[in-house]
Amino acid sequence: RIKASGLKLRFCTNETQATREKFVKKLQGMGFDISVAEVTAPAPAACRILEERSLRPHLLVHNDLVPEFAEIDKANPNCVVIGDAAENFTYANLNEAFRVLIGMEKPILFSLGRGRYYKETDGLKLDVGAYMKALEYACDVQAEVVGKPAKAFFESALAEMGVPPEEVIMIGDDIVNDVGGAQRCGMRALQVRTGKYRPCDENHPYVKPDAYVNNLAEAVDILLQQL
Amino acid sequence: RIKASGLKLRFCTNETQATREKFVKKLQGMGFDISVAEVTAPAPAACRILEERSLRPHLLVHNDLVPEFAEIDKANPNCVVIGDAAENFTYANLNEAFRVLIGMEKPILFSLGRGRYYKETDGLKLDVGAYMKALEYACDVQAEVVGKPAKAFFESALAEMGVPPEEVIMIGDDIVNDVGGAQRCGMRALQVRTGKYRPCDENHPYVKPDAYVNNLAEAVDILLQQL
Numbered sequence: 477r478i479k480a481s482g483l484k485l486r487f488c489t490n491e492t493q494a495t496r497e498k499f500v501k502k503l504q505g506m507g508f509d510i511s512v513a514e515v516t517a518p519a520p521a522a523c524r525i526l527e528e529r530s531l532r533p534h535l536l537v538h539n540d541l542v543p544e545f546a547e548i549d550k551a552n553p554n555c556v557v558i559g560d561a562a563e564n565f566t567y568a569n570l571n572e573a574f575r576v577l578i579g580m581e582k583p584i585l586f587s588l589g590r591g592r593y594y595k596e597t598d599g600l601k602l603d604v605g606a607y608m609k610a611l612e613y614a615c616d617v618q619a620e621v622v623g624k625p626a627k628a629f630f631e632s633a634l635a636e637m638g639v640p641p642e643e644v645i646m647i648g649d650d651i652v653n654d655v656g657g658a659q660r661c662g663m664r665a666l667q668v669r670t671g672k673y674r675p676c677d678e679n680h681p682y683v684k685p686d687a688y689v690n691n692l693a694e695a696v697d698i699l700l701q702q703l
Numbered sequence: 704r705i706k707a708s709g710l711k712l713r714f715c716t717n718e719t720q721a722t723r724e725k726f727v728k729k730l731q732g733m734g735f736d737i738s739v740a741e742v743t744a745p746a747p748a749a750c751r752i753l754e755e756r757s758l759r760p761h762l763l764v765h766n767d768l769v770p771e772f773a774e775i776d777k778a779n780p781n782c783v784v785i786g787d788a789a790e791n792f793t794y795a796n797l798n799e800a801f802r803v804l805i806g807m808e809k810p811i812l813f814s815l816g817r818g819r820y821y822k823e824t825d826g827l828k829l830d831v832g833a834y835m836k837a838l839e840y841a842c843d844v845q846a847e848v849v850g851k852p853a854k855a856f857f858e859s860a861l862a863e864m865g866v867p868p869e870e871v872i873m874i875g876d877d878i879v880n881d882v883g884g885a886q887r888c889g890m891r892a893l894q895v896r897t898g899k900y901r902p903c904d905e906n907h908p909y910v911k912p913d914a915y916v917n918n919l920a921e922a923v924d925i926l927l928q929q930l
Contacts, residue, residue: 565794574820574829592841593801602801606837613836614819614829 477696479509481703484637488516488630488646490623490653492559492588492604493538496520516633518588518623519544522557524632525622531584533557534576536569536607554580558611558619559588560604570607577615585611589623591653624650625657634661645686647695649673656683666695704923706736708930711864715743715857715873717850717880719786719815719831720765723747743860745815745850746771749784751859752849758811760784761803763796763834781807785838785846786815787831797834804842812838816850818880851877852884861888872913874922876900883910893922 478485487510491499496512496519503510519541526533532549535542537559545557556573577583591603608619623629634641641662648654649671658665667673667685670692678688689695705712714737718726723739723746730737746768753760759776762769764786772784783800804810818830835846850856861868868889875881876898885892894900894912897919905915916922 563794565797567790567792570792571826571828574833575827578820578827592843593805599798600802600805601798602837602841606801606841609840610829610833610837614833616819 477700481700483699483703484639485514486516486633486637487514488624488633488648488654490518490589490591492518492541492623493562494540495543498540516629516636517544518559518629521629521632522586522588522622523548525586525620526555526557531555533586534573535559536561536564536573537588538562538564555584555586556611557586557588558604558607560591561607562601565602565607570610574611574614577611577617583615583617585615585617585619587619587621589653590619590621590625624653625660627657627661630658630661630663634663645699647689647692651677651680651683651685655685659683659686668692668695704927708927710926710930711866712741713743713860713864714741715851715860715875715881717745717816717818719745719768719850720789721767722770725767743856743863744771745786745856748856748859749813749815749849750775752813752847753782753784758782760813761800763788763791763800764815765789765791782811782813783838784813784815785831785834787818788834789828792829792834797837801838801841804838804844810842810844812842812844812846814846814848816880817846817848817852851880852887854884854888857885857888857890861890872926874916874919878904878907878910878912882912886910886913895919895922 496515496517500510500512500515523545526548532551532553534553534556535545538561541559553576556577577585587604587608590605590608592605593600593603612619634644644663646654646658646663646665647668649668651667655665655667664686666687666689669688669690723742723744727737727739727742750772753775759778759780761780761783762772765788768786780803783804804812814831814835817832817835819832820827820830839846861871871890873881873885873890873892874895876895878894882892882894891913893914893916896915896917
């Protein structure tokens with residue numbers, strides 16, 4: 477309905493456990509009209525940065541994300557990229573990423589997101605942000621975060637749509653990463669009361685959405701009514 | 704020679720990969736006259752705190768440290784204790800410790816030390832401090848550090864000797880954990896130019912030892928000359 481109305485549309489995800497191809501297939505299976513070209517995701521954003529700055533990464537990411545870095549030179553690494561590596565967050569792999577970092581004159585660490593934790597069917601899991609903090613502390617370095625809520629990430633989505641922020645509305649379920657991040661770029665932002673949403677988000681100490689909606693369908697209804 | 708002189712003596716260690724028994728045996732094997740009763744170490748200090756506050760820990764520690772907690776009730780845990788768990792720092796174990804913490808109304812996390820990393824024969828390893836930071840971030844909590852440089856840890860060593868801090872000299876190789884920690888308790892502190900010592904320690908931004916000595920034997924010489 478959004479696409480049919482002529483509005484421009486972009487999907488911004490912090491998904492780093494799968495390539496965009498896999499991610500899009502999953503959403504297509506749920507009935508969404510979505511293609512890879514419409515997705516802004518941390519791994520391709522990181523690849524652009526690596527190329528611009530001639531950096532060769534040591535990767536600590538999920539196996540399923542590795543193909544996103546296929547075109548990137550990874551020999552003799554001069555930076556580290558961590559994503560939500562899940563089962564790849566082993567003691568040995570963390571020590572290896574640490575050794576690569578501490579061996580650099582000035583360690584460069586990229587983190588694909590800064591989430592604290594998330595829920596899977598078998599329970600809560602530590603997210604990439606926790607491992608980012610571990611490496612930051614051990615190496616006395618600050619990671620560069622690629623993904624929501626980083627300003628550069630939202631700005632690349634805006635550039636891909638070719639629209640200024642004041643003409644854009646972000647719809648998301650995460651009060652800090654979706655709503656707060658988009659607002660800091662000058663967009664308006666709606667929070668849906670589904671998914672990651674919790675009632676206590678409505679008393680968040682420093683982020684206030686421009687409006688709440690009960691779900692994504694309601695958000696679409698309201699937006700289309702304004703046209 | 705220190706003992707023969709009549710001076711009181713206490714060994715303060717952040718060792719958390721072995722019981723005091725194992726640790727003492729290793730030093731005895733090197734020719735040191737040392738007994739378990741003379742050692743101040745993080746695990747027994749943590750046990751005292753757990754008992755005082757009626758806390759039941761979930762342990763994420765090295766297998767060889769577990770016997771130090773033999774007398775402690777660990778059923779239905781209401782806090783988490785992490786040490787340098789080494790190979791026990793698996794993805795599954797970290798998620799489990801995290802779930803115990805996040806399930807508490809007010810998470811309580813104890814960390815046996817706050818080291819960043821250390822060197823073993825097969826290379827650098829992340830120390831407990833890095834994993835402490837990961838759990839702190841994920842649970843939005845501040846860990847209580849047990850061990851050097853915590854003030855309470857040095858104070859318990861002083862209490863065990865029954866001597867006020869101004870009559871005590873700390874000798875150590877770690878500028879922050881040994882020298883800085885002891886000085887904050889009102890002791891004087893010598894740094895030995897062996898072990899962990901690095902020349903750049905002599906330009907440390909905020910810790911300055913009362914004196915440097917080339918090694919432990921020289922420290923003993925100098926102390927005994929003052930008697």
